[in-house]
Amino acid sequence: MISLPENSATTWRRLQTKWQVSGLRGLFATAWMWFWMRGAGLGYLGKISMAIATWLAPPYYARRCLARYHPRGYIAPGATIYHQLLQLGANVFIDDRTLIFQDRDGGEVILGDRVHLYGDTYIQTGDAGTVVIGSDTHIQPRCQFSGYKAPIKIGSKVQIAPNCAFYPYAHGIAPERLIKEQPLTTKGGITIEDDVWLGYRVIVLDGVHIGKGAVIGAGSVVTQDIPAGAIAVGVPARVVKMRDSKS
Numbered sequence: 001m002i003s004l005p006e007n008s009a010t011t012w013r014r015l016q017t018k019w020q021v022s023g024l025r026g027l028f029a030t031a032w033m034w035f036w037m038r039g040a041g042l043g044y045l046g047k048i049s050m051a052i053a054t055w056l057a058p059p060y061y062a063r064r065c066l067a068r069y070h071p072r073g074y075i076a077p078g079a080t081i082y083h084q085l086l087q088l089g090a091n092v093f094i095d096d097r098t099l100i101f102q103d104r105d106g107g108e109v110i111l112g113d114r115v116h117l118y119g120d121t122y123i124q125t126g127d128a129g130t131v132v133i134g135s136d137t138h139i140q141p142r143c144q145f146s147g148y149k150a151p152i153k154i155g156s157k158v159q160i161a162p163n164c165a166f167y168p169y170a171h172g173i174a175p176e177r178l179i180k181e182q183p184l185t186t187k188g189g190i191t192i193e194d195d196v197w198l199g200y201r202v203i204v205l206d207g208v209h210i211g212k213g214a215v216i217g218a219g220s221v222v223t224q225d226i227p228a229g230a231i232a233v234g235v236p237a238r239v240v241k242m243r244d245s246k247s
Contacts, residue, residue: 029056030065037069042081051077064116067093083125089113089135099123107147112137112156123147127184129168134158134194150189150206157194161218163201166190170206193228213243 033056039049050066054077057063066074071090075081078096085108086100093116094100100109103126111117112135120142123131129147133139134156143164145152150168154160168189172182187207192198196210199218210216211228220237231241 032056033066034069037066037074040070040072040074042072042075047075047077050074063095064093067091067114067116083109085109085125087111089115093117095119095121095141102126103148107151108132109147115139121145129189139164149184150186151191152189153191155192155194155196155212158192159197161198161200161202164198164203166204168206215243 033053036049036053040046040053041049053066053069054063057066063074068091072088073090073092073094075094076096076098079094079098081100083100083102083106085102085106087108087110089112091114092111093114095118097119098117099122101122101124103124105127106125107128107130109123109125109130110132112133114136115133116138117123118139118141121139121144123145125131125147127148129149130151131145131147132151133154136156137154137158137160139160140162142162143160145166146168148169152166152168169184169186171179171184173179174182190204190206190208192204192210193212195213197215198204199216199220201218202216202220202222204210204222208222209225210222211226211230213229214226215231216222216226216237217231217233219235220233221235222232223236226232226237226239229243230239231243232239
């Protein structure tokens with residue numbers, strides 16, 4: 001469900017804070033962004049309005065504020081959306097050079113409330129695959145979600161570092177056929193529960209379930225289930241400790 005835009009009292013408090021911290025220039029920039037984000041949308045005029053809002057917006061993380069100024073959130077002018085089954089929650093942030101793409105027979109992509117997708121992240125679906133990302137999950141730059149054959153399900157408040165990749169399928173390698181002609185197979189997709197942290201360049205492969213609150217170390221390749229609250233590292237990833245362990 002899309003939440004209502006922030007009320008006048010909240011907006012006024014934000015403007016007062018900006019005046020106290022940044023003075024007249026900061027106040028004007030905030031008012032400018034807030035005004036133009038009122039007309040945000042995926043239509044032609046909505047995209048123009050969002051583009052104008054960025055003229056006085058700071059770069060990178062500081063631009064996240066734009067998503068708060070409209071219930072449909074902020075989609076950067078440099079993002080590419082080519083997906084008929086995309087569903088957006090409230091106040092999502094989609095950065096420049098992000099791609100959301102629907103291949104042949106691709107299933108839905110659902111982004112929950114306040115999801116953040118940073119630059120050069122690719123989400124694609126095909127062959128009945130789907131991608132669902134829960135509320136308040138933040139995905140850092142250059143991540144890839146290839147939703148083919150089976151679902152990728154990411155929970156809420158998940159933190160995903162740059163250069164992570166998710167593949168809910170495997171590619172055939174039988175010797176009697178060309179590689180490009182091999183079929184895709186799946187063990188049932190990928191599920192990552194709430195409050196998980198994936199470090200830099202983690203790869204999650206087909207059939208994996210990562211439990212709530214788990215931590216996966218940088219550079220790990222996850223090929224089997226990781227229990228809730230575990231810390232796992234390595235290639236393939238192995239549990240080395242539980243978060244509630246005192247040792």
